[in-house]
Amino acid sequence: xxxYSSCQPWIPSTGQETFExxxxxxxxxxxxxxxxxxxxxxxxxxxxxxxxxWDIRKDYLPKVRCPVLGIQGHDDEYGTMAQLDExxxxxxxxxxxxxxxxxxHSPFRDKSNETLEAIVRFVRTx
Numbered sequence: 001x002x003x004y005s006s007c008q009p010w011i012p013s014t015g016q017e018t019f020e021x022x023x024x025x026x027x028x029x030x031x032x033x034x035x036x037x038x039x040x041x042x043x044x045x046x047x048x049x050x051x052x053x054w055d056i057r058k059d060y061l062p063k064v065r066c067p068v069l070g071i072q073g074h075d076d077e078y079g080t081m082a083q084l085d086e087x088x089x090x091x092x093x094x095x096x097x098x099x100x101x102x103x104x105h106s107p108f109r110d111k112s113n114e115t116l117e118a119i120v121r122f123v124r125t126x
Contacts, residue, residue, distance in 0.1 A: 015078055016043050061090035068095040069122040073103025073110055096122060 018024050019039050028035035045051055068091050070084045081099060088095040098118045103110040 057090055062092055064091040065093040067093055071098045071107050073100045073107050075104045078105050
């Protein structure tokens with residue numbers, strides 16, 4: 001879930017605005033001991049100039065031959081459907097996508113029934 005395949009610096013910068021101007025730190029605090037350290041540990045990597053060229057699309061995704069189930073919420077504030085679509089286009093093995101409307105960054109929490117049902121269906125095909 002949250003399938004990144006290349007660096008898109010606008011994602012963490014948008015997230016940084018959200019982190020600094022909303023109740024996101026309190027929300028992260030429910031799941032992480034240090035919300036600031038957790039958030040900036042992620043965002044600082046993505047915003048680092050040395051990380052700008054990170055991209056697994058050409059060299060690594062075509063080598064993925066196992067079945068893939070990609071799950072993402074349409075309202076994910078940290079990812080885009082373009083990332084999910086790119087993975088589906090590039091992996092060598094079978095790939096199924098579940099794009100959940102009215103769902104944010106945590107499909108397992110926001111849409112737990114739909115997410116679990118998709119995982120069960122997918123695993124049964126293996």
